[in-house]
Amino acid sequence: xxxxxxxxxxxxxxxxxxxxxxxxxxxxxxxxxxxxxxxxxxxxxxxxxxxxxxxxxxxxxxxxxxxxxxxxxxxxxxxxxxxxxxxxxxxxxxxxxxxxxxxxxxxxxxxxxxxxxxxxxxxxxxxxxxxxxxxxxxxxxxxxxxxxxxxxxxxxxxxxxxxxxxxxxxxxxxxxxxxxxxxxxxxxxxxxxxxxxxxxxxxxxxxxxxxxxxxxxxxxxxxxxxxxxxxxxxxxxxxxxxxxxxxxxxxxxxxxxxxxxxxxxxxxxxxxxxxxxxxxxxxxxxxxxxxxxxxxxxxxxxxxxxxxxxxxxxxxxxxxxxxxxxxxxxxxxxxxxxxxxxxxxx
Amino acid sequence: xxxxxxxxxxxxxxxxxxxxxxxxxxxxxxxxxxxxxxxxxxxxxxxxxxxxxxxxxxxxxxxxxxxxxxxxxxxxxxxxxxxxxxxxxxxxxxxxxxxxxxxxxxxxxxxxxxxxxxxxxxxxxxxxxxxxxxxxxxxxxxxxxxxxxxxxxxxxxxxxxxxxxxxxxxxxxxxxxxxxxxxxxxxxxxxxxxxxxxxxxxxxxxxxxxxxxxxxxxxxxxxxxxxxxxxxxxxxxxxxxxxxxxxxxxxxxxxxxxxxxxxxxxxxxxxxxxxxxxxxxxxxxxxxxxxxxxxxxxxxxxxxxxxxxxxxxxxxxxxxxxxxxxxxxxxxxxxxxxxxxxxxxx
DNA sequence: CTGTTAGCGCGTTCAA
DNA sequence: TTGAACGCGCTAACAG
Numbered sequence: 001x002x003x004x005x006x007x008x009x010x011x012x013x014x015x016x017x018x019x020x021x022x023x024x025x026x027x028x029x030x031x032x033x034x035x036x037x038x039x040x041x042x043x044x045x046x047x048x049x050x051x052x053x054x055x056x057x058x059x060x061x062x063x064x065x066x067x068x069x070x071x072x073x074x075x076x077x078x079x080x081x082x083x084x085x086x087x088x089x090x091x092x093x094x095x096x097x098x099x100x101x102x103x104x105x106x107x108x109x110x111x112x113x114x115x116x117x118x119x120x121x122x123x124x125x126x127x128x129x130x131x132x133x134x135x136x137x138x139x140x141x142x143x144x145x146x147x148x149x150x151x152x153x154x155x156x157x158x159x160x161x162x163x164x165x166x167x168x169x170x171x172x173x174x175x176x177x178x179x180x181x182x183x184x185x186x187x188x189x190x191x192x193x194x195x196x197x198x199x200x201x202x203x204x205x206x207x208x209x210x211x212x213x214x215x216x217x218x219x220x221x222x223x224x225x226x227x228x229x230x231x232x233x234x235x236x237x238x239x240x241x242x243x244x245x246x247x248x249x250x251x252x253x254x255x256x257x258x259x260x261x262x263x264x265x266x267x268x269x270x271x272x273x274x275x276x277x278x279x280x281x282x283x284x285x286x287x288x289x290x291x292x293x294x295x296x297x298x299x300x301x302x303x304x305x306x307x308x309x310x311x312x313x314x315x316x317x318x319x320x321x322x323x324x325x326x327x328x329x330x331x332x333x334x335x336x337x338x339x340x341x342x343x344x345x346x
Numbered sequence: 347x348x349x350x351x352x353x354x355x356x357x358x359x360x361x362x363x364x365x366x367x368x369x370x371x372x373x374x375x376x377x378x379x380x381x382x383x384x385x386x387x388x389x390x391x392x393x394x395x396x397x398x399x400x401x402x403x404x405x406x407x408x409x410x411x412x413x414x415x416x417x418x419x420x421x422x423x424x425x426x427x428x429x430x431x432x433x434x435x436x437x438x439x440x441x442x443x444x445x446x447x448x449x450x451x452x453x454x455x456x457x458x459x460x461x462x463x464x465x466x467x468x469x470x471x472x473x474x475x476x477x478x479x480x481x482x483x484x485x486x487x488x489x490x491x492x493x494x495x496x497x498x499x500x501x502x503x504x505x506x507x508x509x510x511x512x513x514x515x516x517x518x519x520x521x522x523x524x525x526x527x528x529x530x531x532x533x534x535x536x537x538x539x540x541x542x543x544x545x546x547x548x549x550x551x552x553x554x555x556x557x558x559x560x561x562x563x564x565x566x567x568x569x570x571x572x573x574x575x576x577x578x579x580x581x582x583x584x585x586x587x588x589x590x591x592x593x594x595x596x597x598x599x600x601x602x603x604x605x606x607x608x609x610x611x612x613x614x615x616x617x618x619x620x621x622x623x624x625x626x627x628x629x630x631x632x633x634x635x636x637x638x639x640x641x642x643x644x645x646x647x648x649x650x651x652x653x654x655x656x657x658x659x660x661x662x663x664x665x666x667x668x669x670x671x672x673x674x675x676x677x678x679x680x681x682x683x684x685x686x687x688x689x690x691x692x
Numbered sequence: 693c694t695g696t697t698a699g700c701g702c703g704t705t706c707a708a
Numbered sequence: 709t710t711g712a713a714c715g716c717g718c719t720a721a722c723a724g
Contacts (some may be wrong), residue, residue, distance in 0.1 A: 009701060020711050023701055033709060050487070052464045056406045057701035060716050067445075074431060076647070080631070081427030085420060088448050092455075097462060099413075100444045102434050109438075116443060118398045121415070137659070141396075145353075229634070259455070265636070285631035288575070288604055301422070346545055346651065366695050372721060379693060403717030406700050603712060 008051045016049075017041060028053065045164065059121070066096045068308065069117035071127035073105050073154075078284060079300055080128065084154065086128060086304020094312055096123070103130040116140040117147075122146040124311040124320075130154060148320040152307040162314065164306045164328040168198045171296040171332035172205025173212075175250050175278045178294070180213055182342045184248035184276055188221040190235045190260060190272055192252040199227070202252055202280065221246055225256055232259025240267060247275055248340070254279035254286055254295055262287070277339040291338035299330045306330065354397045355615070362395075363387060369608040374399065405467070412442045414654065415463035417473035419451050421501075424630060425646055428601055429498065432650020433472060440658055442469070449476040463493075470494040470657040470666075475502060494666040498653040507662065509673040510652045514544045517642040517678035518551025519558075521596050521624045524640070524680055526559055528688045530594035530622055534567040536581045536606060545573070548598055548626065550668065571602055578605025585612060593621055594686070600625035600632050600641055607685065623685040637684035645676045645691040652676065 003255065010024040017024070026034045027042035045051075059065045068091050072080040088098045099122060101113035110130045115138075117125050125142055127149065139159050142149045151163040178262070179187050189206045192199030203222070208224050210217055225231035232251060236259065239246055251257035257279030264271055271277055271291055279295040286293035306328050314320045356370040363370070365384070372380050373388035391397075405411040414437050418426040429663050434444045445468060447459035456476045461469050461484075471488055471496065485505050487496045497509040525533050535552045538545030549568070556563055569584050571577035578597060582605065585592055597603035603625030610617055617623055617637055623631065626643040632639035660666045 007701095010703095011701075021701085022703075022712080023710055025701095026710085029703080035709060038709085052461070054406075054467065054701050055465045056402055056411065056467055057716090060402045060406050060700090060718090061702045061704085062402075062708075063716075071431045074426045075421070075434060076431040078424055078427065080432075081424065084427075084430075084446065088421060088446055089450075092447070092458075097466060098360040100430065100446050101438070102431065102433055104435075112438075115398070119401045120443060121400065121402055224485045255385065262636070283630075285634045288601075288631045289635050290608070356719095357717075367717085368696080368719075369694055371717095374693085375719085381693060384693085400717050403700090404719075406702090406716090407718045407720085409700075 004159045006338075007054075009044075009054070010048045010051075013042060013045055013049065013051060017045060017301065039212065044241045050160075064123050065121050066181045067099050067120065067122045068096055068311070069099045069101065069113075069120065069122035069125045071101050071103060071113045071117070071125060072111065073128060073130055074102050075100065079153070079281075081299070082300035083128070083304035083307070086301040086306075087308045088304075090299070090305050090308035090312070094308075103133075105130045105132060107133045107135070109293040111138045114142060118142070118145070122147070124150065126150045126307050126311070128152050129154040143321065146321065148311055148314065150310050151309050152303055160325050162310045162325045162327070164303055166303065166330045166332050168201040168206040168332075169208075171280060171298075172202040172250070173209045174332070174334050175280065175294075176206050176209035176297055177213070179248040179250060179276055179278060179340060180209070180215070182248070182272070182276055182340055184246075184342075185215065186218070186221065186244065186246040186248070187215070188223070188246035188249045189237050190232060190249060190251045190256050191222055191224045192227045192256075193287065194224070197300070199252055206250055225252070227253060227256055229255050229262070230254035234259075236260035236263035237267075240264075240269075245275075248272075249275060249277050251277065252278045254281045254283040254293060257293055257295070257339075258285070258289065272338070272340050272342050276342060282335055286335075286337065294340035297333040297335050297336050299332060302330055353400075354395045355400070356391075356397075359388060359391055359395065359397060363391060370600075382537040400467055410469045411467050413445050413468045414442055414657070415445045415447065415459075415466065415471045417447050417449060417456065417459045417463070417471060419474060419476055420448050421446065422481065425499075425627075425644070428646035429474070429650035429653070432647040432652075433654045434650075436651050436654035436658070449479075451476045451478060453479045455482070457484045460488060464488070464491070468493070470496065470661075472496045472498065472653050472657070474498050475500040477568065482562060489667065492667065494657055496653050496656050498649055500572075506671050508656045508671045508673070510649055510656065510676060512644045512649065512676045512678050514547040514678075515554075517626060517644075518548040518596070519555045520678070520680050521553035521626065521642055522552050523559070524682070525594040525596060525622055525624060525686060526555070526561070528594070528618070528622055528686055529679070530592075530688075531561065531594045532564070532567065532590065532594070533561070534569070534585050534592035534595045536585075536595060536597045536602050537568055537570050538573045538602075540570070545598055552596055571598070573599060573602055575601050575605040575608070578602035579609045580605075582606035582609035583613075586610075586615075589662035591621075595621060595623050597623065597625045599627045600629040602638060603641070603685075604635065607637075607639070618684070618686050618688050622688060628681055632681075632683070640683045640686035641681050643679040643681050645678060648676060 014021045014024045027039045079282040103110040223235040223236040282297040356367045360367045360370045373385045431587035449456035495507045501509040569581045571581045
């Protein structure tokens with residue numbers, strides 16, 4: 001289709017310069033055994049003829065594509081958009097390209113994605129698992145074939161491959177400590193479903209922070225929600241009905257925090273004066289609501305950069321699967337905003 | 347690198363079945379001239395040997411790659427993440443893949459992106475121009491070479507190629523009409539920099555709506571801002587100081603609207619009771635602020651889908667550049683939320 | 693219905 | 709320092 005325009009090849013250049021394709025190829029790739037004169041000649045003509053090397057032919061010959069296959073649940077989710085941003089920037093610096101495939105949280109699509117990457121002969125697959133993924137065969141298949149695989153964010157411990165995640169535990173710890181530092185003493189936690197690993201981890205971080213500070217652990221201060229705005233609202237109402245309500249709330253993520261804030265506003269309770277609030281994830285809206293929402297940033301761009309770097313580091317060292325799989329754990333970053341700042345110094 | 351595992355080829359399959367590679371190829375591609383028996387035989391063995399067709403070889407032979415090259419300013423911007431989402435979904439349905447390149451708003455990177463796509467021999471380029479792009483040579487080059495090019499959102503009229511944009515004019519018109527429909531009569535507009543086409547268009551839509559309704563055009567009700575939260579705040583203050591302040595504000599986009607809302611809150615003016623507000627762009631935060639922000643949705647996912655479809659439609663019809671370039675103009679969709687709803691029926 | 697032949701464009705032996 | 713020859717894996721034209 002639509003292939004009327006003739007594309008210049010090294011053969012064309014060779015013919016015009018009375019050389020062989022091999023020499024032209026070498027000259028273009030800056031091979032040491034080619035005279036400076038010839039190189040100049042070839043490169044000048046290549047420019048003049050608008051020569052563009054055919055990567056397909058080159059890939060076929062070389063056996064690899066310089067393409068990173070990125071498998072994500074959805075590009076529409078901000079988190080993954082940022083990760084793509086990070087990956088693509090590092091890829092570009094290494095003269096690699098990025099192929100995108102969305103699983104749309106469907107295991108079947110995920111398998112299809114792996115297959116597409118296999119067929120495209122990508123140099124590496126960077127993946128974040130779909131929520132509903134139960135079987136990991138398609139990923140072990142990649143490994144079996146020697147295709148480098150790096151996991152990020154939604155990882156699996158069963159798969160023994162390099163990965164990068166954010167330290168949820170530490171994020172929860174820091175968030176809780178921060179509230180105490182602001183003078184709060186009865187810190188509540190609106191938790192998520194405990195079968196989801198990250199939500200469970202955040203609860204642990206919350207508990208351990210209290211323990212580290214010698215604060216009592218009051219189980220009435222922990223309520224379990226559904227990780228939605230509405231659920232955050234309900235959970236907050238529940239906390240307000242306590243005989244001794246909290247003076248601060250650490251919400252498992254920002255939407256929950258938002259719901260909690262709405263409940264407080266409706267009840268005429270001041271934030272952070274009466275009750276301080278902190279969320280988790282640094283969603284885009286947090287900066288714009290009133291009061292602005294303190295939260296824990298998950299370093300999404302860096303996550304993408306690190307994932308890509310993991311591949312390049314291994315590739316530089318030689319083979320990918322002969323080194324033990326490195327697990328990069330990113331430190332989350334506290335974002336101090338008005339919903340939790342009671343003192344002047346954050 | 348890391349290529350120890352042997353990959354099955356059609357030749358391997360052919361040898362094992364005492365056939366020729368051509369027959370195997372045809373069987374796998376479901377060629378009509380192959381017996382059902384042979385097809386079954388081949389396909390069974392392909393499965394058994396975990397055969398994955400080599401797309402590189404196929405592309406080299408066929409002369410095209412079934413890859414869409416997507417050039418965007420940044421994957422971190424929500425808008426473009428959604429567009430990618432739309433593009434990838436349509437691409438996948440057609441058994442195409444999506445290659446991503448970010449210009450990071452830099453013309454030099456943009457050129458580099460086009461070059462990468464040229465070398466990768468993508469089947470089509472879908473692009474949204476970088477803000478600072480002045481020269482269009484790299485794009486005309488694509489056209490010159492017969493590589494299909496579809497522009498979306500940030501398009502250029504100089505380039506005579508298919509494109510898809512959202513109807514900003516109509517969005518502004520609808521937004522203004524909506525405010526009037528809610529009983530407002532003195533509608534103000536916080537405008538953007540008029541050298542930016544979309545901002546200028548929105549102003550026109552605003553003017554024309556007033557004219558259509560026979561409302562007076564009061565130039566003191568139009569203030570020009572910088573399209574930031576702070577600027578929105580200042581512009582709103584300016585409007586409040588008028589001898590006859592407005593009873594509604596159409597802001598050129600959501601961040602401006604947000605700033606305006608903050609100014610109103612600080613002044614103790616009720617939204618929408620005293621002054622109704624509507625923004626533009628349907629940014630993620632609008633749903634979550636109080637009151638929730640009415641706005642104009644730009645149909646980002648559909649924009650991606652339509653852009654991809656534009657290519658597939660042309661490709662199906664034959665050659666890309668022999669048909670006049672179609673300009674798809676998407677109808678924006680009004681999102682009615684609390685910042686503008688004074689009546690029960692939206 | 694299947695086999696034979698050839699070539700897509702490139703990079704890499706081996707030879708000179 | 710350059711050339712000749714070959715093959716990566718696949719598909720399409722031509723034969724039979």
